[in-house]
Amino acid sequence: MSSSTDLDEVGKFARLAEQWWDPNGSFASLHMFNPIRLKFLRDVMAAHFTRDQRTPHPFDGLSLLDMGCGGGLLSEPMSRLGFTVTGCDAGEANVRAAASHAQLGNLPISYRCATADVLGDEGLIYDVLLAMEIVEHVADLPKFIEECARLLRPGGLVFIATINKTLRSLVLAKFTAEYVLRWLPAGTHDWNRFVSPAELSELLEKQGLKVSRLQGLVFDPFSWEWRLSEDAAVNYIAVATTPRR
Secondary structure, three states, X not given: OOOOOOHHHHHHHHOOHHXXXXXXXXXXXXXXXXXXXXXXXXXXHHHHHXXXXXOOOOOOOOEEEEEOOOOOOOHHHXXXXXXXXXXXXXXXXXXXXXXXXXXXXXXXXXXXXXXXXXXXXXXXXXXXXXXEOOHHHOOOHHHHHHHHHOOEEXXXXXXXXXXXXXXXXXXXXXXXXXXXXXXXXXXXXXXXHOOOHHHHHHXXXXXXXXXXXXXXEEEEOOOOEEEEEOOOOOEEEEEEEOOOO
């Protein structure tokens, strides 16, 4: 295990591994979240790599690492879009659940129970790296960002989705989500590990990554759905690129 890996956090999600694909289970909020973030990912990737989304597999020939893939909720749609996908998670139970579900859909996803530093030591590099809802669960955030940075090829793209460290995120992402709406099991998040866009951007830029976009996401209680927003006070996605040679 990498020094950035928190075994308690790994175990927390491993105990829920059988629920990843249950839209009414412990990960129901991610199922609600997925449509809008998938559209955002596709649009940014298509613009960055100059790909036509109208084609059946617009990202053929490109590789993608889903770091902290959980049960594969993003790995599978990325594979269907044409990426050669590697799903990586430190929890063995998560990897087994993800691989089993991908097999049902006959999707050629390579799942690995490993950490970012292991892949880096093997000299692996990818065109796209997803680190979605993981950085608030690692033990050493600067180390984790460093490990991820060396996994990107020149001109590569990284997406990091996380939760801002604000009073509003404490109320909404912690207490409301876990104790009122019961979207997540109690104790899923530790507000002290939430990270501000400024802090995350600084860590990325220290590794030579250029932050090109900070995209907020908000939940609309009237339509009961997520939407993109300029408001990044709670949930946001940071997009960064590596220099092209």
